[in-house]
Amino acid sequence: MSELEELIERIRRFNADRDWAQYHSPKNLSISLVIEAAELAEVFQWLTEEESRCLSDEKLASVREEVGDVFIYLLTICEKIGIDPLDAASRKLLVNGEKYPVEKSRGRSDKYTELSRQ
DSSP: HHHHHHHHHHHHHHHHOOOOOGOOHHHHHHHHHHHHHHHHHHHHTTHHHHHSSSSSSSHHHHHHHHHHHHHHHHHHHHHTTTOHHHHHHHHHHHHHHHHHHHHHHHTTTOOHHHHHOO
16 A cells, blocks of 8 residues: 555545544535635735745744645545546646647746747
8 A cells, every 4th residue: 555545544534433424525625625725825825935935933834734634635535536646646747748838838937828829
């Protein structure tokens, strides 16, 4: 069993021990994921670019907690609907590689639809 599979199993057991599966519909989980992602963004709200790169120990601890929450919800959604998150990320990287070819996108933050307008 991989480290990721072990983590998914720990999350599954944690939720089962608390009888929370009844609340874990894909809809509810995705809403919770968005809420936790917003809490992650809130840690960075109003920081300068430099401050966001050099977090205090307190802010770093907050970011770590929120990343944990986001990751747990994401893995729970994947487990509930049968998506392998590593496969999904690998496939998305391939798609993004086609949308954002190096020769057109290097050093640019434009959306892929804007790259062809060079």
